[in-house]
Amino acid sequence: MAGQMVEVRWHARGGQGAKTAAMFLAEAVLEKGKYGQGFPEYGPERRGAPMRGYTRIADAPIRRHCMIENPGIVIVLDPSLLDSPAAGVTAGTDKDTIFLVNTTEKPDTVRKKLGIKGAAVHTVDATGIALDTIGRPIPNMPMIGAFLAVNTVMTVEELKDALVAQLSSKFSRAVIDGNLAAVERANKELVSA
Amino acid sequence: MQQKLVALSGNEAVAYAFKQARPHVAAAFPITPQTEMMHKYAEFVANGESATEMILVESEHSAMSAAVGSAAAGARTFTATSSAGFALMWEVVYIAASLRLPICMAMVNRALSGNINIHCDHSDSMGGRDAGWIHLFSENAQESYDNGLMAWRIAEHMDVRLPVMVNYDGFIISHTADALHMLPDEAAWKFIGPYKHKYTLLDVENPITVGPLDLTDYYFEHKTSQLAAYDKVPGVVQAVSDEFGKLTGRHYGFAEEYLLDDAEMVMVILGSSAGTAKDVIDEYRAKGVKAGLLKLRMFRPFPAAYVAKVLAGRKAVAVLDRSASFGGFGGPVFTEVRSAMYGQKVPVHGYIYGLGGRDFDLRQVATVLDNLQKVAAGGQIEDVNLLGVRL
Numbered sequence: 001m002a003g004q005m006v007e008v009r010w011h012a013r014g015g016q017g018a019k020t021a022a023m024f025l026a027e028a029v030l031e032k033g034k035y036g037q038g039f040p041e042y043g044p045e046r047r048g049a050p051m052r053g054y055t056r057i058a059d060a061p062i063r064r065h066c067m068i069e070n071p072g073i074v075i076v077l078d079p080s081l082l083d084s085p086a087a088g089v090t091a092g093t094d095k096d097t098i099f100l101v102n103t104t105e106k107p108d109t110v111r112k113k114l115g116i117k118g119a120a121v122h123t124v125d126a127t128g129i130a131l132d133t134i135g136r137p138i139p140n141m142p143m144i145g146a147f148l149a150v151n152t153v154m155t156v157e158e159l160k161d162a163l164v165a166q167l168s169s170k171f172s173r174a175v176i177d178g179n180l181a182a183v184e185r186a187n188k189e190l191v192s193a
Numbered sequence: 194m195q196q197k198l199v200a201l202s203g204n205e206a207v208a209y210a211f212k213q214a215r216p217h218v219a220a221a222f223p224i225t226p227q228t229e230m231m232h233k234y235a236e237f238v239a240n241g242e243s244a245t246e247m248i249l250v251e252s253e254h255s256a257m258s259a260a261v262g263s264a265a266a267g268a269r270t271f272t273a274t275s276s277a278g279f280a281l282m283w284e285v286v287y288i289a290a291s292l293r294l295p296i297c298m299a300m301v302n303r304a305l306s307g308n309i310n311i312h313c314d315h316s317d318s319m320g321g322r323d324a325g326w327i328h329l330f331s332e333n334a335q336e337s338y339d340n341g342l343m344a345w346r347i348a349e350h351m352d353v354r355l356p357v358m359v360n361y362d363g364f365i366i367s368h369t370a371d372a373l374h375m376l377p378d379e380a381a382w383k384f385i386g387p388y389k390h391k392y393t394l395l396d397v398e399n400p401i402t403v404g405p406l407d408l409t410d411y412y413f414e415h416k417t418s419q420l421a422a423y424d425k426v427p428g429v430v431q432a433v434s435d436e437f438g439k440l441t442g443r444h445y446g447f448a449e450e451y452l453l454d455d456a457e458m459v460m461v462i463l464g465s466s467a468g469t470a471k472d473v474i475d476e477y478r479a480k481g482v483k484a485g486l487l488k489l490r491m492f493r494p495f496p497a498a499y500v501a502k503v504l505a506g507r508k509a510v511a512v513l514d515r516s517a518s519f520g521g522f523g524g525p526v527f528t529e530v531r532s533a534m535y536g537q538k539v540p541v542h543g544y545i546y547g548l549g550g551r552d553f554d555l556r557q558v559a560t561v562l563d564n565l566q567k568v569a570a571g572g573q574i575e576d577v578n579l580l581g582v583r584l
Binding site: 023026030036038063066 | 198199200202311312332333362364365366368369370371372465466468469471472552553554555
């Protein structure tokens with residue numbers, strides 16, 4: 001494996017857009033000359049059920065197709081999953097893992113809920129931001145904005161360009177503008193511990 | 194050749210490849226994880242990007258029947274399926290090959306019931322390995338796309354005239370966004386070219402009979418002529434792949450030989466697991482272990498002479514099967530490889546792994562490589578082993 005590989009695990013409930021985000025991020029990094037791989041974990045699919053998505057980013061073509069067991073970054077789209085054993089948010093993590101959590105609570109509170117020591121915990125109210133900017137409680141794209149506050153694979157401006165390209169065939173200008181504002185706000189409003 | 198770098202799921206990649214062949218007819222019935230592929234294709238048709246006539250049938254038996262009728266009429270035809278859908282096609286799968294109809298099929302590999310499981314293994318396509326189709330396997334979205342283009346040239350070659358199945362792993366490839374290079378439509382079309390049928394049911398000036406009663410008098414002779422066709426396939430697969438390699442820079446053969454030049458120990462594997470294995474083989478290479486990988490791309494016809502030659506003189510060979518042959522001596526790839534190695538003094542062991550989508554992780558590759566070293570040093574292991582399962 002040439003160079004470093006970034007492995008991201010997404011935790012969400014069905015319907016929050018984790019699959020879309022995991023796959024969109026894999027696609028967006030191509031513009032930066034990186035390689036991306038994005039996939040959800042398929043089980044009984046139903047709205048509201050805990051689910052996981054995965055994204056790999058690397059400098060070289062990604063050959064492995066196994067699950068991500070030790071994610072470098074864990075992104076939690078739904079705070080109710082933090083202490084859910086079924087969701088397994090802390091599985092395979094260690095002191096170097098970075099947690100990005102969509103919540104109105106402070107990083108220290110989240111850390112206690114997760115029951116972890118070490119590991120960086122960052123929080124952002126992505127649902128609140130999405131409601132303000134898009135008008136719907138869809139936290140997935142704001143969390144990519146937050147991701148770019150801890151990872152420099154691309155700039156927020158580059159993410160916005162990719163979002164416009166991705167969304168313009170399906171959504172109105174208002175929805176696209178809402179998403180652009182959302183990623184920018186989430187990027188700036190991330191609270192670190 | 195300028196090619197666009199895109200991120201697509203395996204299903205989308207194959208839908209694009211098939212669209213670029215401008216087929217006349219597609220007949221299919223949805224089944225997970227194939228559904229997304231036909232969904233994408235139906236979108237092309239609905240958007241006016243493809244002139245393919247879609248026949249939306251009520252079952253897979255009808256899908257393959259419609260494909261046979263369409264191909265016999267002289268139309269470029271495809272279908273797609275997975276798992277139980279393929280099982281329901283069964284009777285007509287044989288007919289497609291026996292009538293020498295160059296149908297292409299996307300086979301999104303998925304376990305068979307029961308119990309019900311939607312995830313990947315190769316038990317679906319392996320059940321049909323004796324039906325007369327050409328089986329190509331793909332490691333990732335790129336190879337699925339490339340095989341999806343080359344399949345037409347192989348199937349429709351006048352020396353071949355056989356149906357081709359493009360296998361790619363359900364979910365692991367079909368639903369994973371992966372980077373790949375795509376040919377522009379015009380370049381793909383130039384490579385594939387228009388369909389030339391040999392016979393058509395629609396030519397009333399030259400009437401033909403298709404699929405008549407064929408009993409003790411001639412059936413055996415007809416099967417013998419069908420058997421002879423498979424001898425022509427490897428040469429055509431290689432020639433088409435060479436042409437494709439010149440066009441795209443991506444070179445294919447019967448198999449990919451990964452770090453095999455000086456390899457003392459070799460893993461033989463199909464599909465997406467090959468990529469995972471390569472990453473671990475690199476780690477072992479860094480420690481001085483002379484390991485390599487033979488990733489079979491063409492499983493049918495089985496390139497026995499090639500396999501025997503490429504594995505000759507190795508110290509140990511491990512063959513991995515993502516399907517079980519119940520009551521058989523190891524999985525289908527293992528029995529083929531061991532048989533091809535008859536008369537050689539190379540130890541060949543089999544592994545069954547990944548049934549029902551069980552993750553093929555880095556540790557399982559390491560277990561196989563550790564066992565290969567043990568065998569190479571004269572140690573003993575079982576003929577057929579299980580990987581990644583609770584016992």
